[in-house]
Structure formats: C-alpha cells, structure tokens
Amino acid sequence: MADVVLESLTKKYGEVTAVKEVDLTIHDQEFTVLLGPSGCGKTTTLRCIAGLEEVTGGNIYMEGRRLNDVLPRDRDIAMVFQNYALYPHMTVYKNMAFGLKLRRVPKEQIDERVNRAAGILGLGELLHRRPRELSGGQRQRVAVGRAIVRNPRVFLFDEPLSNLDAKLRVQTRVELLKLHKQLNATSIYVTHDQIEAMTMGDRIVIMLDATIQQVGSPMDVYQKPANQFVAGFIGSPAMNFAPARVSADNGKLFIEGKGFKIGVLQENASELGSYRGQEVTFGIRPEDLRIETNGGADNSFEAVVDIVQPVGSDIFLDLNVSGDPITARVEANRKVRGGDRLRFSPLPGRVHAFDTTSGKTIL
Ligand SMILES: Nc1ncnc2c1ncn2[C@@H]1O[C@H](COP(=O)(O)OP(=O)(O)OP(=O)(O)O)[C@@H](O)[C@H]1O
Numbered sequence: 001m002a003d004v005v006l007e008s009l010t011k012k013y014g015e016v017t018a019v020k021e022v023d024l025t026i027h028d029q030e031f032t033v034l035l036g037p038s039g040c041g042k043t044t045t046l047r048c049i050a051g052l053e054e055v056t057g058g059n060i061y062m063e064g065r066r067l068n069d070v071l072p073r074d075r076d077i078a079m080v081f082q083n084y085a086l087y088p089h090m091t092v093y094k095n096m097a098f099g100l101k102l103r104r105v106p107k108e109q110i111d112e113r114v115n116r117a118a119g120i121l122g123l124g125e126l127l128h129r130r131p132r133e134l135s136g137g138q139r140q141r142v143a144v145g146r147a148i149v150r151n152p153r154v155f156l157f158d159e160p161l162s163n164l165d166a167k168l169r170v171q172t173r174v175e176l177l178k179l180h181k182q183l184n185a186t187s188i189y190v191t192h193d194q195i196e197a198m199t200m201g202d203r204i205v206i207m208l209d210a211t212i213q214q215v216g217s218p219m220d221v222y223q224k225p226a227n228q229f230v231a232g233f234i235g236s237p238a239m240n241f242a243p244a245r246v247s248a249d250n251g252k253l254f255i256e257g258k259g260f261k262i263g264v265l266q267e268n269a270s271e272l273g274s275y276r277g278q279e280v281t282f283g284i285r286p287e288d289l290r291i292e293t294n295g296g297a298d299n300s301f302e303a304v305v306d307i308v309q310p311v312g313s314d315i316f317l318d319l320n321v322s323g324d325p326i327t328a329r330v331e332a333n334r335k336v337r338g339g340d341r342l343r344f345s346p347l348p349g350r351v352h353a354f355d356t357t358s359g360k361t362i363l
C-alpha cells in the first residue's frame with residue numbers, strides 16, 4: 001500500500017513560500033498529476049516528497065510512516081528529472097546501474113534488473129552507448145529506466161517530456177502510461193501542460209501560488225471547475241469569460257452582459273438566486289457554443305467573425321460580440337468566413353458563472 005499523504009506541507013525559501021499548507025492523499029497505484037503554471041510550487045512539492053528539500057512545516061507519510069526525517073535514499077522513491085540528469089561519461093548500462101551499485105546491490109542482481117528495465121523500455125540495443133549518442137526520446141527512456149531498476153514504491157516525474165518535440169511527446173506519453181499499467185507503481189507526475197494532465201492523470205491536482213486549487217478526475221475539473229482559475233486553465237481553447245449581471249424577468253433569472261442575455265435553467269436558479277442584481281463573471285467554453293440557424297432563438301447573441309482558424313477536426317472562430325472577443329469551436333464542415341455575422345447560443349446546462357470577488361464557481 002504505497003499511499004503518500006501530505007499533511008499541511010509547507011516549504012519556504014527565505015521570504016518566498018513555494019508550497020503552502022498543502023493537504024493531499026495520493027492513493028496506492030494511482031497516477032496523480034500535479035498541474036499548474038510556472039512557479040506555483042510543483043517541483044518543490046516533488047522535491048519535498050523525494051527528500052531533496054527539508055520541509056518548513058507539515059508532514060509527509062508513506063504507508064503510514066512519517067518520512068520527514070528519513071534520508072532520500074531510504075525513502076523507496078525514485079525521481080525522474082526534467083533534464084534527465086544522466087552521467088555523460090557513462091554508458092546507458094552504467095547510468096542505469098549506478099544507483100544500484102552505490103547501494104551495494106550484488107552484480108548479478110544489477111545485471112538482471114538493468115536488462116529487465118532495458119527490455120521494458122526497448123533500450124536493449126543501446127546499453128553500450130553514451131547519452132550524447134542517443135536521441136532526446138531515448139535519453140528520456142534511460143532516465144525512466146534508472147528509476148525503474150530501483151524498484152521503487154513511488155515514482156516522481158518532473159516534466160519528463162518537456163525536452164521532446166510535439167510528436168515524440170505524444171508517443172512517450174502513451175509509453176509512460178503503458179509502463180504504469182505494467183508496473184502499477186504509485187506515480188506523481190508534474191506538468192504545466194493541461195492536455196498532458198487530462199490524458200494521463202487518474203486524478204489531477206491543480207496548483208496556483210503555492211496552494212492547491214482543486215483535486216479531481218480529469219472530467220471533474222473540466223466539467224465542475226472549483227473556481228475561475230481552474231476553469232480558465234483546463235480546456236483548450238480556454239473558456240471565455242465576460243463581465244455580466246444576474247437579472248430577473250417575469251420570475252425567470254438571466255445572466256446578462258454586453259451583447260448577450262442568457263436564461264438560467266430552472267434547476268440552477270437556486271445557486272444564482274442570491275446574486276440577483278449583482279455582478280458575476282459569465283463563462284462559456286468555445287466547444288459549448290453553437291451556431292444558431294433558427295433566427296433570433298432564445299439565449300442567442302449576435303457575433304461578427306473576426307478570424308477563422310481551421311485545425312482539421314474543428315474550426316476555431318475568433319468572434320466579436322459587441323466589441324468583446326469570444327472564441328467558438330465549431331465542426332470542420334461549417335462554411336464560415338471572416339466578416340460573417342452569425343448568431344450563437346450556449347448549450348443549455350453548460351453555462352458557468354463565477355463570483356467576481358473570490359473567483360469561486362457559482363454555476
Ligand atoms: N532554491 C530556491 N530558492 C529560492 N526560491 C526558490 C527555490 N526553488 C524554488 N523557488 C521558488 O519557489 C517557487 C516555486 O518554485 P517551483 O520550482 O516549485 O515551481 P514550479 O511549479 O515547479 O514551476 P515550473 O513550472 O517553472 O518548473 C517559485 O517562486 C520559485 O522561484
């Protein structure tokens with residue numbers, strides 16, 4: 001049972017608080033992704049778990065055992081770094097064997113473990129090469145191999161794909177997931193790439209400014225973001241936001257802004273009711289807007305198409321709604337041209353609203 005528990009974990013570097021009172025339970029065999037913008041504290045969190053940083057406050061437990069004062073090499077945790085940190089003068093074999101040698105693992109056992117890892121990772125033919133004689137993707141696999149041979153209870157990955165080109169990233173992502181299925185080791189994976197997080201994570205932990213904003217499955221954080229930051233960070237193109245007001249008309253609630261007035265579903269009236277007459281931030285995802293063919297249908301608003309961006313499977317439309325920019329994502333077979341004047345409406349039930357002061361999700 002390799003569950004990892006962070007309890008009010010805090011790390012300060014002088015005046016800078018890199019991680020602030022983080023509470024998190026990572027379940028046995030789970031693939032957890034830490035996601036957030038640069039500087040939010042992802043690497044620091046991993047380094048604390050690995051024991052490479054002394055924590056300022058709080059506790060780290062693994063399988064119920066407190067790790068705070070346990071030396072890194074005794075933690076049963078292996079970390080794969082962003083820059084791979086391979087030894088340039090050593091062969092692939094020696095790079096993978098090195099940590100085991102330091103631990104005085106018997107030679108035959110080292111040989112067995114390195115060969116097994118090389119087999120899993122398709123490195124068998126490359127064991128005699130040095131890192132400079134490898135491609136980026138191969139180096140990345142050696143770095144993973146070095147972690148695998150240790151047979152750790154927990155794997156930590158710090159943006160291991162960021163040095164790879166786009167195509168190799170996608171391939172390696174799949175390889176890492178297959179590897180996870182095979183080894184079933186508890187894994188914590190850091191990235192600032194939300195697509196990577198969505199496709200890889202059993203659960204995603206979204207961080208901002210040294211704190212956790214939300215923990216949930218990929219679908220949870222996409223469909224039910226806890227606040228405006230998460231809503232804008234997850235999803236591509238990003239969710240549209242616009243200032244709005246909650247108004248009432250004939251007993252029905254509306255979210256009303258410059259150039260749009262959208263009826264609130266009866267089932268959502270209770271959440272928004274207390275905001276009647278107040279400002280809120282309206283949110284709608286580009287994929288939740290539809291081109292309205294039915295004239296001035298309820299909830300629809302007019303937009304002028306500024307820019308048409310086909311991406312193959314879809315078209316991204318940059319729209320102008322009464323002077324404000326909005327992005328819509330529509331099917332590739334739509335014939336739309338720059339300058340077109342169209343009506344759009346949000347899919348019912350996909351409308352979001354956020355508190356303008358706290359950023360908290362209302363709807
Ligand atoms: N050794 C250090 N000394 C002082 N400040 C540090 C140190 N390491 C990190 N920080 C600060 O702590 C904060 C969190 O850094 P961290 O490296 O954990 O961010 P990150 O989320 O991994 O970012 P990135 O996506 O850019 O890698 C940042 O403000 C950073 O400047």
Ligand SMILES: [Mg+2]
Nearest residue numbers: 042043044158
């Ligand atoms: Mg980092």
